[in-house]
Amino acid sequence: MASNVAHGKCLCGAVEIKAEGESMTTVACSCTNCQTCGGTTYTVNLVYPKDTVTVTSGMEDIREYEDKNTDSGRTVLRRFCGRCGSGVFSQAEDGRLFIKAPILKGVSRRSLLPTSTPGTCRAGLRVPRRETN
């Protein structure tokens, strides 16, 4: 059966995930919480539908932070590796999953660099389609 599966792992490699199917969109977020949490000016996330992301290794190393103090007022469950601190993915209240784009294999680092217009999301960022068996 052919399907599109993206694989990713944290910095230390303890936590591995896979995402099945196509990502819905790409979101570059520069809210204060993402900046503080990531230690960066913005984070880039690939957004996947509910229930499409599976932790394939290191479930016991995943820590969760229930982020209630968000700009939108909606709770975001931020999941990260308890060993190396890498953000792995977050979950919105509606179940959508926001995977930190840099952890995914096959995402070009160049595609994550800022665009010429500050705050502009690079639409259409995708991990390459690959066949699995």
Ligand SMILES: [Zn+2]
């Ligand atoms: Zn780790």
Ligand SMILES: [Zn+2]
């Ligand atoms: Zn944010």
